[in-house]
């Protein structure tokens with residue numbers, strides 16, 4: 001989700017483009033008033049990323065954003081003003097092929113549900129979502145995505161698990177207001193990761209008190225850690241111990257920096273010694289075991305079939321620890337069969353543009369579970 005003032009069209013467009021380059025596949029923009037609405041229409045015309053208009057309180061803004069070409073509007077059943085208004089939005093969205101996200105939030109749950117359940121419990125969040133979904137279905141609208149965000153990780157996980165049983169629409173995951181720094185990342189990773197590991201969730205947004213680019217990076221790391229996306233370099237590095245022969249922290253960081261622009265799936269193991277060298281940890285594409293002689297590169301199992309990305313990439317490593325001569329510019333990927341010099345595709349490549357299917361979900365600063373999801377339906381499925 002963009003964090004600029006939406007009325008600043010230039011800044012918002014720049015941020016959306018930066019998010020797209022970082023791997024974001026669906027952008028969400030807050031539209032709190034008519035100034036932002038006018039800007040949204042201009043922004044829509046300047047970016048290729050599927051755009052979600054984030055609406056609270058005023059359903060007329062949602063309708064106007066649909067007319068302005070929003071791919072999806074997010075409405076909050078807790079503050080949009082009731083069934084009639086929600087259905088008015090749905091009729092317009094139906095006519096325009098726009099999706100709607102029912103975005104339930106623990107902080108703005110309907111008062112009667114809060115009272116009935118004794119708080120914003122997982123069951124209360126799900127009841128709010130089910131009620132809103134039934135209202136939309138009543139006017140024939142089914143291009144629905146549902147989210148049920150809470151800042152509590154256990155509540156978030158419980159709510160989505162309940163929703164996955166109660167509803168058969170795409171689920172957009174997120175732990176809202178996760179905070180900042182390590183704590184925010186851990187909350188987001190556990191909250192969304194537990195659900196994704198269960199096969200629940202179609203898109204996700206990481207909500208941090210940080211730059212939106214950081215949010216996308218974390219989201220992509222979550223997907224990569226679960227094996228739901230394999231893109232770019234995965235660094236497998238050891239924790240080091242008394243056998244370590246190099247400054248491994250520095251070396252691993254240098255390898256990561258050097259390969260930051262590679263988008264093909266590539267596993268690089270950066271190990272402190274040959275104890276867990278190629279073949280002992282599965283089939284990494286390239287392996288860089290360090291040694292007291294300064295470290296050297298060995299191709300890992302399966303390297304012959306690996307992508308042609310690592311050849312001729314030089315890395316400023318940490319050099320040897322413990323007396324060995326430092327080798328400040330190690331060659332990474334040497335020995336890769338048939339490897340070219342290009343170093344692989346760079347980021348900022350073709351856009352994964354969601355389709356226009358009205359049944360699709362979308363999300364905010366969002367990464368979907370798989371490339372096929374983002375391409376085929378616009379819903380992350």
Ligand code: SF4
Pocket residue numbers: 238239240241242243244245271272273274275276
């Ligand atoms: S790879 Fe070597 S240095 Fe790293 S933790 Fe294992 S034994 Fe220690």
